[in-house]
Amino acid sequence: MRLARYEHDGRELSGVVLGDDGDERVHALPGGASVLDLVVAGLPAARDAGDEAAREPSVPVADVRLLPPVTAPSVRDFVTFEEHVEGMVRGGSPDAQVGAAWYEAPTFYFTNPHGLVGAHDDVPVPPGTSQLDFELEVACVVGRAGRDLSLPQAREAVFGYALFNDWSARDLQRREMAVGLGPCKGKDSATTLGPWLVTADELEHLRDGEGFLALELVAQVNGEEVGRDLLSNASWTFEEMLVYASRGTWVRPGDVLGSGTCGNGGCLAELWGHRGRQDPPPLVPGDVVRLSAEGLGAVENRVVAGPALSDLPAVGPARRRSRERHRRA
Template identity: 35%
Template sequence: MRLITFVAQGRQRVGALLDEDTTVVDLTAAAPDRPEFGSMLALIESGPAGLVRAAELVAARPTTALVDPKAVRWCAPLPRPPRVRDCALFTEHLAVALREMARRQAAAADDPDAAFDQLIASGRFTLHPLFAERVLYYNVDPLAISGPDDTIAPPEDATELDYELEIAAVVGRDGRDIAPDDADGYVFGYTICNDWSARDLQLKLMQTGVGAGASKDFSTTLGPCLVTADEVPDPYALAMRARVNGEQFSLGSTASMTHTFAEAIAQFSRIGGVYAGEVIASGTVASGTGFDAGRHLKPGDIVELEIDGIGTLRNQVSL
């Protein structure tokens, strides 16, 4: 199923897309007495039984619960996930991005080339071997989740907004000490993630050595829908694209991942466990930012991230 969260009659609802995404079955309205349709998180936590009930409603297509998707406001499929980890499942992008950060930091020096060589020699802008050995991640603020067609504004004192093209897996059930061979069975579904960055602020903050902080936490966009795992035969063979005002800026593939979602789930389950509804974002695919290409977003730009089998996540940069 292709599941969405949307607002109708003043409240959030859970729906399933039909007819090539031209119709929505409002699951909340179709079964108002069923707690599993109170929110997307409730549906995920209800387990296989909830999905079976949802599939029955989709098959029945109750006419009183059919909605025009263009007539309602879509939200992030999981507006308030219990946890979000942004991982380095793609490592190729990181190596390129670190060198570009060093080059930009060195640009203000009297001898930029010499300053760049010194920064690279410091090791701070070279990808650490640990990235290839295990899944590294940082925690994303789950209170700063945005959705399809939301307008995205940079944080205070930042002007250089950038997109990051990512795929995310949503965990379907709680688990601890999960065997790697069993970890795929813990994926509920997949969505698109735009891990927005304020590049000018990020470059300043990273010089402190304490991380990106406010340059990342202002907004992370998920959507447009949450596609259940059974509808994604191979999550590691999906084309990924980013367009700005209709022009393609980025092209990549999930085939270039260094680590899989199963590896991430198995690793995380050994340290505190994983929980139904938590989001595991992949990190950025190679070439998946404007920063990589030396291109900058402008106020009013329309950014579209597209992944085969999931859809297109669209947002506008604030004016």
């Protein structure tokens, strides 16, 4: 089942999407229920609501504005593709190797849940960057609360999946990472989630023998393919990511976990690292990024001009202070 959150005729609605090959139609959920309501209720109740919605009038998906399918309480973004990490570290030095710490656990950072954008929304260039990039990922959405989950519990806790594009300002990110903390404004402005939420049962037939979802992933910029990979080339499954995310803390319904960027051109910076030059070039206003995944659909966003840094309130450099100790008189 595919669940969408959308705007139509000035109203925000949620619904079930039926049809294929450009003829998709969305049927509003009964009683004004949201996708998150169905995530909380669980898959059996969601199926019942979807069946009821399918009997109601529908509108073409092409006539609505698709929103991020859930309003996420939190968004964790992992880094689980070794090839992607190889390309990123080689951007700093051609001889650099993936650090040993990466292999020890499925590392993630928290990104901005308020920065989620829809499948076809315009994406403004973040203030102060000249190196805007996309990242082709898949996300899972948590369907039940839990803490210190086991692998079987994590499997039951995954409600569904969606495409995920972690838009990245690479020059801002580099400066911030040099401070010794995770990415901040370099990842803060926008994350595409959509086009809809596909329930986990729809993709079970695509699991490989090791439990990975073998979805084909494709990235295009202005109609030209720049990346292609399989989701099963990740080094950890979503269940393993969820086990790690829940260690010592709670995960809640609606929480989003990104897989991290796939390899083989899942973002421009990886290609820059492997090639030793910015080829293809960073994204600029007018560029259109289309990401697709087998079984999940596609998202397509146009880059537009954002506010100039010079037009925004300034934040100056640190005020340097003496290293001597002082006491208030």
